[in-house]
Amino acid sequence: MKTVGLIVEYNPFHNGHLLHLNRSRELAGADAVVAVMSGPFTQRGEPALLSKRARAEMALAAGADLVLELPVLYALQPAEWFAFGAVSLLDATGVVDSLCFGSESGELEPLEALASRMAGGESPAMREALRQALAAGLSYPAAYAKAASQVPCGGDSAEGAAALLRNPNDTLGLQYLLALRRIASGIAPLTMRREQAGYHDAGLPAGGAIASATALRAALARGPGGLDEAAPYVPQTSLRILRREAEAGRLLAAxxxxxxxxxxxxxxxxxxxxxxxxxxxxxxxxxxxxxxxxxxxxxxxxxxxxxxxxxxxxxxxxxxxxxxxxxxxxxxLFGRENLALGPRYLRVLGFSPQGRLLLKAMKKTAKLPVVVRAADHADPQLELDIRASAVHASAFAHAAVKDMYADYYSPPVAVF
Incomplete structure (x- = not known):
């Protein structure tokens, strides 16, 4: 079974995500899709709009086959370690053939060339250029882009490298490529251009079908009418789950x-x-x-x-x-030496019938323990995930112990 991997947050799952999922499947010629998804807190440090189970359900309803949780140890990290954790999980399944990510450029070759140049790690010259850029008051992404443009890069264009690193999805894509090289993975990288709404676009585009997750969260934060505003920009399955979670007081619109x-x-x-x-x-x-x-x-x-x-x-x-x-x-646990050891388990959030077949195959191919029931696996990384989910759910309007500790009480989401 040919399988493509995606690294996602789905906060919430919208039409742009559906486009990416379907095109990734087509581009890879895949029979199945495995998504590695952040849990209750996202890479930008925000509490997720919905529980990880509700977001996994959105993904499965839209066509994903297996959803795995990215441990909070890696989900709450800068791009380097976020990418390393997620790529390591996809590789550890033993069933993923390719990784498809969205990018502003939509071209793999320039990113591969830059990754090849940087694969040996940051040189002393790169580290010094980065230090000087940070000392000048630049943000880390801007400083990294400036440093990369200043370090000799052979046949690469310094201006081209800097331009790539100014784009958030290209920067993240670069880190995926570096992570694949770092762990010597056989997973083939693929990329596709992001359509319409940009990463940080805060408004809902008039007459469009695709809006950014940022814009959708802003609409939902405006009150009860926000769901109606968001409706044209999310699949009907996502809208149904959003309405259900809102009615149950499990939507962190604030x-x-x-x-x-x-x-x-x-x-x-x-x-x-x-x-x-x-x-x-x-x-x-x-x-x-x-x-x-x-x-x-x-x-x-x-x-x-x-x-x-x-x-x-x-x-x-x-x-x-x-x-x-x-x-x-x-x-x-949060130091670089420990992070470099990688995730220690594959936490299953949900699966489709095809996903069930993947899980069966993973009994032979997986390089890490496959965790279906949290109570059956003891690990400090998993304990962090359970606590993070409990804290997140404690903010629900009608907080319930079974929501806070759903890792213990609820099985993975199964969509048939």
Whole structure:
């Protein structure tokens, strides 16, 4: 069975995701689709709009065959480790033949050329150029792009490399290619151009069928009418699940503000030296946060982000730091040496009939334990996932213990 892998968040699953899923299947000539999906918190450090189970159900209803959870240890990371964790999971299944990702360029060759150049790791010249760009106040993505453009690159165009790295999906695609090389995977990379809505587009396009997830979340945050606004831009199956979850009080339309109270408690009760141990805290950022707290106009997350954000401390980095603080993350588990060891299990969130066949094949091919029931597998990484899901679900309007600990109470989503 030929299988294509996707690395996704589906926050929520919309028409653009459906296009990517279907085209990936066609481009790869695949019989099945395996999606590695972030759990309750996304790579940009935001609490997901819906539970991971509801989002897995959206994916399966739209044609995915097997949905695996990207451990929060890797989901809440900069692009390098996010990509490494997700690619490692796809490789560990032993059944994935190709990986298809969206990109602004829609061309694999320039990304492959840049990946080939960078595959040996960052050179001393690259590290120094990156250090100088950061010291000049550039954000990490901008600094990385500038550093890459300055380091000698043989026949590659420095300007071309910098242009690629200014695009978020091209940057992430590059990291997927580097991860494939890093683990010597036999998975073949494929890419397709993103259609219409851009990564950060905040408005719903008039007369269009594709809107960004950012725009859809903004519409849902505007109130009950948001579902009607979002309806033209999501598959009917996604809309049905969105309505069901909203009616059950399991839609975090308020985003971070739904978790403001426990977040502020986590920040207020930490001294700066304790905050400094939280992943993403560095270079005095812990002092900046501690100093900002008593000066805020109100205890809101947006207010805090506005007070702390600078060119150097991007919103994404700050949100990841806040998520780590909320989830009490610290220690060696989040260090580079441990991250480089890769995920330690394949956590099944849901499957289709075709996905059930993949799971059967994985009994022979998988390089990691396949976890169907969380209670059957003990691992520090999995414990982090369970706690993250419990914290996320505790913010639901009608929080229930069985929602908070669905990892123990609920089996994977099965769609037939």
């Amino acid at each position: 985003g971070w503000e739904a978790l403001a109270q426990p977040l502020f408690a986590a920040l207020i009760t930490r001294a700066p030296e304790e905050l400094a141990l939280v992943p993403e805290a560095a270079e005095g950022l812990e002092h900046r946060i501690s100093a900002a707290l008593p000066r805020l106009a109100e205890p809101g997350v947006e207010c805090l982000l506005a007070a702390v954000k600078t060119k150097r401390y991007t919103r994404t980095r700050l949100q990841r730091l806040l998520a780590h603080a909320l989830l009490n993350h610290s220690g060696a």
